[in-house]
Amino acid sequence: xxxxxxxxxxxxxxxxxxxxxxxxxxxxxxxxxxxxxxxxxxxxxxxxxxxxxxxxxxxxxxxxxxxxxxxxxxxxxxxxxxxxxxxxxxxxxxxxxxxxxxxxxxxxxxxxxxxxxxxxxxxxxxxxxxxxxxxxxxxxxxxxxxxxxxxxxxxxxxxxxxxxxxxxxxxxxxxxxxxxxxxxxxxxxxxxxxxxxxxxxxxxxxxxxxxxxxxxxxxxxxxxxxxxxxxxxxxxxxxxxxxxxxxxxxxxxxxxxxxxxxxxxxxxxxxxxxxxxxxxxxxxxxxxxxxxxxxxxxxxxxxxxxxxxxxxxxxxxxxxxxxxxxxxxxxxxxxxxxxxxxxxxxxxxxxxxxxxxxxxxxxxxxxxxxxxxxxxxxxx
Numbered sequence: 057x058x059x060x061x062x063x064x065x066x067x068x069x070x071x072x073x074x075x076x077x078x079x080x081x082x083x084x085x086x087x088x089x090x091x092x093x094x095x096x097x098x099x100x101x102x103x104x105x106x107x108x109x110x111x112x113x114x115x116x117x118x119x120x121x122x123x124x125x126x127x128x129x130x131x132x133x134x135x136x137x138x139x140x141x142x143x144x145x146x147x148x149x150x151x152x153x154x155x156x157x158x159x160x161x162x163x164x165x166x167x168x169x170x171x172x173x174x175x176x177x178x179x180x181x182x183x184x185x186x187x188x189x190x191x192x193x194x195x196x197x198x199x200x201x202x203x204x205x206x207x208x209x210x211x212x213x214x215x216x217x218x219x220x221x222x223x224x225x226x227x228x229x230x231x232x233x234x235x236x237x238x239x240x241x242x243x244x245x246x247x248x249x250x251x252x253x254x255x256x257x258x259x260x261x262x263x264x265x266x267x268x269x270x271x272x273x274x275x276x277x278x279x280x281x282x283x284x285x286x287x288x289x290x291x292x293x294x295x296x297x298x299x300x301x302x303x304x305x306x307x308x309x310x311x312x313x314x315x316x317x318x319x320x321x322x323x324x325x326x327x328x329x330x331x332x333x334x335x336x337x338x339x340x341x342x343x344x345x346x347x348x349x350x351x352x353x354x355x356x357x358x359x360x361x362x363x364x365x366x367x368x369x370x371x372x373x374x375x376x377x378x379x380x381x382x383x384x385x386x387x388x389x390x391x392x393x394x395x396x397x398x399x400x401x402x403x404x405x406x407x408x409x410x411x412x413x414x415x416x417x418x419x420x421x422x423x424x425x426x427x428x429x430x431x432x433x434x435x436x
Contacts, residue, residue, distance in 0.1 A: 068141075068142025069139070069141060070142070071137055072088055075138070077133045077134065078129070079129070079130055080128045081128060081129060082127060082128045086118075087121070092120075093121055094121050096142065096143050098112035099113075100141045101118075101138060102138075104136035105125070105134070105135055105136065107136060286432050287320055287431065288333050289431035290315065291317055292312035292428055293314050294310070294311065294424075294427070299416045301412070302412075302415065304407065305406075307361065307404075308404055310343075310403060312325060322334055330399045330401045331399060331430050332397070333396075335435075336435070337432045338393050338394075338434045339430050340390075340430065340433050341362065341391075342390075343360060343362070343387070343388055344385065344427055345404050345415055345425075347413060349414070353382060354408065355376060355407075356406070357373060358404070359371055359373050359386075359405040360403070361404070361405070362388065362402060363403060364398060365399060
């Protein structure tokens with residue numbers, strides 16, 4: 057490169073202050089104008105001893121501002137000069153557009169050297185930007201092309217209701233049989249705010265839990281409840297020709313052994329003789345018993361009881377007083393509330409004036425007279 061005038065010099069050239077040799081001493085402090093100086097390295101200085109230029113690293117070493125010769129100097133030796141060259145490779149600030157790619161060390165440029173927005177798509181190699189090179193939360197919505205994100209990019213469950221616009225879920229997007237009873241609200245029927253605003257010809261959808269399906273009903277049927285089910289339901293009777301013996305004046309569980317029907321297998325007719333609905337709601341329960349003295353003896357007061365979970369909830373008494381008779385029929389009904397694990401049983405008790413008491417399944421007047429049944433009348 058040509059220059060007008062003198063060519064600039066690179067480096068910081070200095071001659072150290074004169075150093076007096078001390079007999080049997082190898083180490084000396086280097087100063088310029090009485091100030092300690094530290095050379096760049098042993099290779100950035102020229103040292104002359106007794107008129108001979110010394111070899112860096114072997115004839116002498118440096119540590120900070122101290123030069124140490126390889127052997128002790130003696131009286132009469134002369135340190136002619138120590139010439140400091142400074143940083144001979146310090147080029148200062150290069151002129152604009154003078155540093156080529158060949159002068160830059162591989163992998164030496166990182167993000168701090170880029171001007172914001174200076175890298176365009178032409179300088180990005182295809183498939184060459186890995187996720188490891190992208191900082192977390194660094195890609196904004198403006199950098200994503202329209203319609204570029206589809207379902208494969210969503211994490212399961214990542215779209216919450218806050219990110220779904222109102223009225224955006226259409227009927228076509230709802231799977232068949234996906235809406236259950238808990239999601240239906242009569243007051244939310246389109247165009248209607250209450251049952252009274254449903255016209256006679258309108259159809260409404262009612263979820264039938266027992267059938268796991270939606271049923272179409274008109275207003276008339278919807279209001280009256282036609283189309284619903286009263287299950288669980290069952291009826292069982294005493295069964296057998298021998299009846300059931302009763303100890304005198306003792307509360308005894310009635311053993312309704314034979315089922316007439318049992319829609320949901322909720323009655324135990326083999327050991328506990330109890331009804332366990334398993335579905336919360338209100339139930340109509342009924343029972344009747346046919347008392348007998350097993351002969352021409354006399355019945356005293358006789359009772360029928362309902363128990364829920366082993367506790368009395370209702371009793372009916374028939375007390376003939378002084379008008380004794382051999383046989384009598386007692387009936388009892390109730391509306392009860394049941395949770396999913398409640399159970400119900402029937403008990404009997406008789407005082408006999410004479411003879412022994414028993415329960416009969418039937419006689420010449422009544423068939424299946426001693427029976428127990430129940431059915432659901434309304435949900436919880």
